[in-house]
Amino acid sequence: MSAPRSLVLTAAVLLSCGALFSAFVPSPLARSSVSAPVIALPTAALSAAALVTPTIAYADDSSVWIPALSAVGAGFAIGLAAIGSGVGQGIASGRCIDGISRQPEVADDLRGVLLLSLAFMESLTIYGLVIALVLLFANPLIK
Numbered sequence: 001m002s003a004p005r006s007l008v009l010t011a012a013v014l015l016s017c018g019a020l021f022s023a024f025v026p027s028p029l030a031r032s033s034v035s036a037p038v039i040a041l042p043t044a045a046l047s048a049a050a051l052v053t054p055t056i057a058y059a060d061d062s063s064v065w066i067p068a069l070s071a072v073g074a075g076f077a078i079g080l081a082a083i084g085s086g087v088g089q090g091i092a093s094g095r096c097i098d099g100i101s102r103q104p105e106v107a108d109d110l111r112g113v114l115l116l117s118l119a120f121m122e123s124l125t126i127y128g129l130v131i132a133l134v135l136l137f138a139n140p141l142i143k
Helices: 005-023 041-056 065-102 104-137
Strands: none
Touching: 065 104
């Protein structure tokens, strides 16, 4: 009985990531003849800043991070939807023009199929716009 495909693919990805990470060897530390005391102040300062930053982000018991990250997510949603739809529409239109140039007698059929597929692609962009508007104005994560 063979292992399920998802387990085999997961194991392959984990092994390839392990091989990739083991390929990166840290550079050896330069040894100086004079040993200076090690100051851990930058690490402590960065740790304190990382611990204090979320508490600064709260204003009147509401988080500032959720609306800010929602705006970033909305930008990604509409941007990726527009890019994906634009590339898909360009490829589909180009293939349709190629088909019409090869067989002009099927131009009406190809044009109908092209317009239907362009409408479906544009609907996906509208779904991205709806997701962006929900994240901006009707966010379920905000109280």
